[in-house]
Amino acid sequence: MNKIELIYENLYHMYGPQGWWPIISNENDRLTCMYHPNNFDIPKKTSQLYEICIGAILTQNTAWRNVVKALINLHQIQALNPIKMQTIDNDTLKQAIRPAGYFNQKAKKIKQFNDFYLQLDHQVPSREQLLCVWGIGPETADSILLYAYKQLSFVVDTYTRRIFLNLGLIQADMTYDEIKHKFEKNLKADIKIYQEYHALIVHHAKLYYQKKDQYALDPIFRNSCFSLKESI
DNA sequence: AACCAGGACGTGA
DNA sequence: TCACGTCATGGT
Numbered sequence: 001m002n003k004i005e006l007i008y009e010n011l012y013h014m015y016g017p018q019g020w021w022p023i024i025s026n027e028n029d030r031l032t033c034m035y036h037p038n039n040f041d042i043p044k045k046t047s048q049l050y051e052i053c054i055g056a057i058l059t060q061n062t063a064w065r066n067v068v069k070a071l072i073n074l075h076q077i078q079a080l081n082p083i084k085m086q087t088i089d090n091d092t093l094k095q096a097i098r099p100a101g102y103f104n105q106k107a108k109k110i111k112q113f114n115d116f117y118l119q120l121d122h123q124v125p126s127r128e129q130l131l132c133v134w135g136i137g138p139e140t141a142d143s144i145l146l147y148a149y150k151q152l153s154f155v156v157d158t159y160t161r162r163i164f165l166n167l168g169l170i171q172a173d174m175t176y177d178e179i180k181h182k183f184e185k186n187l188k189a190d191i192k193i194y195q196e197y198h199a200l201i202v203h204h205a206k207l208y209y210q211k212k213d214q215y216a217l218d219p220i221f222r223n224s225c226f227s228l229k230e231s232i
Numbered sequence: 233a234a235c236c237a238g239g240a241c242g243t244g245a
Numbered sequence: 246t247c248a249c250g251t252c253a254t255g256g257t
Contacts, residue, residue, distance in 0.1 A: 020238095056238090063237040066255060101254040105240080137240045157238055202238050210236085 003169060004186035008193065010220055011200040018199035021052045021147040022064075024075055031075060033068045040192060043148060046122070051080050052148040053117065056140050057109050058100040069099035085114045109135025124149050138176045146198070150191050154183040155198040159205035166215045167224060 001009070019037030027034065036042050043049040051071065058067045073096040074080050079088050093110065094103045112134045116125075130141035138156070145151040156179045164170045170179055187193055208218040215221065 059237090060239040061237060061252090062239085062254080063256070066237080069255090099254060101237085102239090102252050103254080105252055109240085135240070139239065143238080155238085159238070198238085205238090 002186045004183055005188075007167070007169075007220060008187070008197050008200070011204055012196065014219075015200055015203055018196055018203060020195055020199040021055065021143075022068075023048055024051060024071055024080075031072045033064075033071065047080065049148045050082060050117070053113065053144050054080065054110060056143040056147070057113060057135065058097060058106060060102070060106070060140060062101050066099045066101065070097040073097065073099070082114055082117050085110070086118065105135070124151065127153060138180075142180070146191070146194055152184075152189055152191060152194060154180050154187070154194055156180050156183070157198070157202070159209060160198070160201050162209045162215075163201060163205055163218070163220075166209070166218065166221055 017037035019035035019039070021042075022033040022035045023042060024031060025034045043052060054074065055067055055071055058070050071080070077088070077092065077096060078084050079093070079096060085093075090107055090111070093107045097103050097106055097110070100106060113136060116129075116133045125145075127141055127145060130136050130144060131138065136144070142153045142155040145153040146155055156176055160179065161170070164179070165172055170182065174182075183197070187197070204218075204220075208214050208221075
């Protein structure tokens with residue numbers, strides 16, 4: 001087993017399945033965003049697929065709890081629907097997504113993505129197509145591909161950089177695509193592993209990679225700092 | 233009360 | 246290419 005796989009096994013053993021991407025659901029007469037660690041048949045409906053896409057845009061550089069507020073607002077006005085989204089005016093959209101921050105930019109991004117989405121007509125988009133949409137960068141594109149369309153595309157975020165730089169498995173000057181390729185090269189071609197790995201990275205980073213002085217406390221780092229780094 | 237969140241874009245060098 | 250400023254609300 002290579003180191004990338006080994007770390008995945010460690011994380012999975014520590015935290016268990018994460019059940020990304022969280023989906024809006026009715027929990028005892030109250031709207032919330034739910035993870036689904038025991039159900040890999042999501043998105044089940046195209047409405048959920050669409051919701052994941054919008055959530056991926058809203059969560060750009062934003063805490064997920066604030067995205068949930070925005071998603072629920074959108075749900076309340078029936079706007080989590082590409083046809084309705086097309087007709088909704090910008091001010092209403094901005095007001096709904098306000099809690100997620102950057103509402104001027106994100107409203108534009110959502111509108112642009114919505115045009116693209118309708119034009120797709122239920123086909124699976126390519127990564128190149130997604131990257132052509134204004135407001136969709138590499139991470140958002142990969143999140144949409146992996147979690148909405150279940151395509152084998154590894155997601156790299158700032159947490160991934162922090163953790164694996166600290167573990168000595170990547171270099172600071174590596175590009176997004178280089179890091180992405182390193183993970184894809186070392187992992188089994190398995191959607192579940194790709195989905196869980198990124199989610200586990202985010203969860204782990206929230207515990208040990210918020211501040212620099214925490215990095216050394218990472219149990220994976222503590223266990224491996226004498227073995228992993230030396231054998232690169 | 234600064235600081236940062238599951239980034240992306242525009243600009244100037 | 247690339248480093249840097251900008252976008253904005255809500256937690257600690």
